[in-house]
Amino acid sequence: MKNRLFAALPNIVFGALIAIAPQTFAHACGAHDGMMPACHYSQQAATGIGVVILALGIVALFVNPQVRIGLNIAAVANTLLLFAIPTVLIGICKGAMMHCRMVMLPTLIVLGVLVIVFAAAAIWMDARCARRA
Amino acid sequence: MTDHATVYDSVQHSQRRILRTLAARNLVGRPMRTGALLAVVTILALAFFGGTMLTMNLNTGMASMERRLGADLMVVPQNTAQKAEALLTDGNPSTFYFTKDIADEVKKADGIDQASEQTYIASLAAECCAEKLQIIGYDPSTDFVIEPWVASQFDGTLEDGQMIAGANVNVSADGTVELYGHKWPVVAQLASTGTSLDNSVFINLDTVPQMVEASAKVAKRVMPAEYADKAVSTVLIKVSEGYGAETVAENIKRLDSRFSDLGYVYPGGVTATTKTALNALVAYLTVFVAAIWVMGVIVLLAVFAASVNERKREFASLRILGATRGMLAGILLRESALIGLIGGAFGVGLASLAIFPFSALIGKQLQLPYLQASVPTVLAIMAVTLVCSVAIGVAGSLAVLVRIGRPEAYLTLREGE
Numbered sequence: 001m002k003n004r005l006f007a008a009l010p011n012i013v014f015g016a017l018i019a020i021a022p023q024t025f026a027h028a029c030g031a032h033d034g035m036m037p038a039c040h041y042s043q044q045a046a047t048g049i050g051v052v053i054l055a056l057g058i059v060a061l062f063v064n065p066q067v068r069i070g071l072n073i074a075a076v077a078n079t080l081l082l083f084a085i086p087t088v089l090i091g092i093c094k095g096a097m098m099h100c101r102m103v104m105l106p107t108l109i110v111l112g113v114l115v116i117v118f119a120a121a122a123i124w125m126d127a128r129c130a131r132r133a
Numbered sequence: 134m135t136d137h138a139t140v141y142d143s144v145q146h147s148q149r150r151i152l153r154t155l156a157a158r159n160l161v162g163r164p165m166r167t168g169a170l171l172a173v174v175t176i177l178a179l180a181f182f183g184g185t186m187l188t189m190n191l192n193t194g195m196a197s198m199e200r201r202l203g204a205d206l207m208v209v210p211q212n213t214a215q216k217a218e219a220l221l222t223d224g225n226p227s228t229f230y231f232t233k234d235i236a237d238e239v240k241k242a243d244g245i246d247q248a249s250e251q252t253y254i255a256s257l258a259a260e261c262c263a264e265k266l267q268i269i270g271y272d273p274s275t276d277f278v279i280e281p282w283v284a285s286q287f288d289g290t291l292e293d294g295q296m297i298a299g300a301n302v303n304v305s306a307d308g309t310v311e312l313y314g315h316k317w318p319v320v321a322q323l324a325s326t327g328t329s330l331d332n333s334v335f336i337n338l339d340t341v342p343q344m345v346e347a348s349a350k351v352a353k354r355v356m357p358a359e360y361a362d363k364a365v366s367t368v369l370i371k372v373s374e375g376y377g378a379e380t381v382a383e384n385i386k387r388l389d390s391r392f393s394d395l396g397y398v399y400p401g402g403v404t405a406t407t408k409t410a411l412n413a414l415v416a417y418l419t420v421f422v423a424a425i426w427v428m429g430v431i432v433l434l435a436v437f438a439a440s441v442n443e444r445k446r447e448f449a450s451l452r453i454l455g456a457t458r459g460m461l462a463g464i465l466l467r468e469s470a471l472i473g474l475i476g477g478a479f480g481v482g483l484a485s486l487a488i489f490p491f492s493a494l495i496g497k498q499l500q501l502p503y504l505q506a507s508v509p510t511v512l513a514i515m516a517v518t519l520v521c522s523v524a525i526g527v528a529g530s531l532a533v534l535v536r537i538g539r540p541e542a543y544l545t546l547r548e549g550e
Contacts, residue, residue, distance in 0.1 A: 094303040095301070095303050096300075096301035096303075096331075096332075096493060097301060097332065097493065097497065101493070102491075102493045102494045102497065103491075103494055105490070106490030106491045106494070109490050110487070110490055113486060114486075
C-alpha cells in the first residue's frame, strides 16, 4: 500500500499542478498586436501534459508494481517532453523579464524536476518489491 | 592451519563489512526516526543555503550597482529627479529631457572635474514579446560612467547607428535589435549587473536623432523633431577634489535663477538608501536563519537524546556480541553523518529549486539590485552547507555517544526484568 501511494500520489499532485499552474498564477504572456505569443502554445501543451501525468498517477493506484514501474517511466518521459516544449519545441518569449520566462518556465521546471525525482524513487521501490516477489 | 587462518580472515572481513553497512541498515530499519531526523536537517540546510544565497546575491548586486554609478551628481530636468533615481535602481524606462544649452551652462559651474551628457528614451516593446527598453544616448568622448564599464567588454568605437545591449536585451541571431521597425546592429552585449541597466541599450548621442525619426515613422514620436539633436536628459558630474556634490549643486543654482528648479540627484545618496534597505533585509534574513538553526539544533539534540533509551538494549546486545565501544561510536557517527549528508543534500536541492530558476522573479520582487553569485561561489556555499549539516548531525549524536559509553552491557540488557 505504501509503495502504491508513493508511486501514485506525487504524479497526481504534481500532474494537477502542471495542468493548473500555466492556466493560473504561472500563466503565459498576453496577446501582442492580436497575435498569440509562442508561450501561449507552450502553456496549452504543458496543461495537456499535466493532465496525462495526473491520469498516470490515478491509474497507478489500481495496478501491480511492474505496471507502476512502467507508468512512472511514462511520467518521466512526459516530463522530459514538458521541458522540451518551452525550451526547444515551441518556445517562450525571449525577453528576460517577461512573465512566461520569469514565472511560467521556472514553475514548470521545478514541478518537472519533482516529478522525475519522485518517479525515480517510486521506480526503485517498486523494482525492489518486484524482485522480492 | 592455513585453512583456519583463511576462515578467520573471511569472518573478520565479513564482520567489518556488516559493521560498515550497519549504520545504513539501522537508518532504513527505523524509517520514522530517520525521516524525522532527515526532515530537521533538511530544513536547517535549506534555511542556511537559501539565506546565504539570497544574502550573497543581494551583496553581489549592490557591489555591481556601486561600480556602475560613477557620478557624484546628476542634474536633470524639473520634476524628474524621482524618475532619474528609479533609472539608477530598478525603475521603468522613461523619457525626459531639457535642451543642450542648459547642459552647457550647467557645466560652467565651479567645482566640476568631469561632466558628460546622457539622453534617455523609453522604447516601445522592442518586438513581439519583449519588454520596453531604456535607450541611453551617451557621449563616448566625455563619458566617465558607462565607458569604463563598456571598455572591459568592448574595445572598439561605438559608431553612429550602432548599439551596445544590456544583459537582458533580446538580441536576435543576426546580431541586431529591432526598435521602432528598424534593425539596429549590436556591437557588444554587456554582462549582467543586476540593475535596470540590464534592460537598456546604449547608443552615441549622434544616433539619438535617428532613433527619434525612427519612432516617428512607426509610432508616436518620442520627442519633437526640433529637440532631437539638442535633447539632454541629464548632465552627469564628477566633482573636483575638495568639493562636495551638494556644494557643486549650489554653485549650479547660483549660475542662473532658473537652475533652482532643476532636479539634483546624488547617486551616492541613492546607493546609501538602497544599501540601508539591503542591510535591513540581510539582517532579517540572518536572524531568521539563526533562529531556525537554534530551534533545529534543539530538536536534533532532543531526538537523539530520546533515542538513547530506545537504543540502550540494541547497543548492549552489540557489546555482548563483541562490539567494542569504539565500534559502537563508529556506527553512531556513521549514522549521524549519513543523516547530515543526505538531509544536507535534500536541503540544498530544494533551496536550489526555489532560488536558481526564480532568480529573475526574486530580483524583481525585492526591488533591490540582485545578481546571481558566480558558480564557484555557489559551489563553495553548497559545500559549506553540506559540511555544516554533517557537523550538526555528528554533534547531535555526541550526547548519545557519551551516554552509551557508561553502563555495563549486561545490566542494561537486564533492565526492567
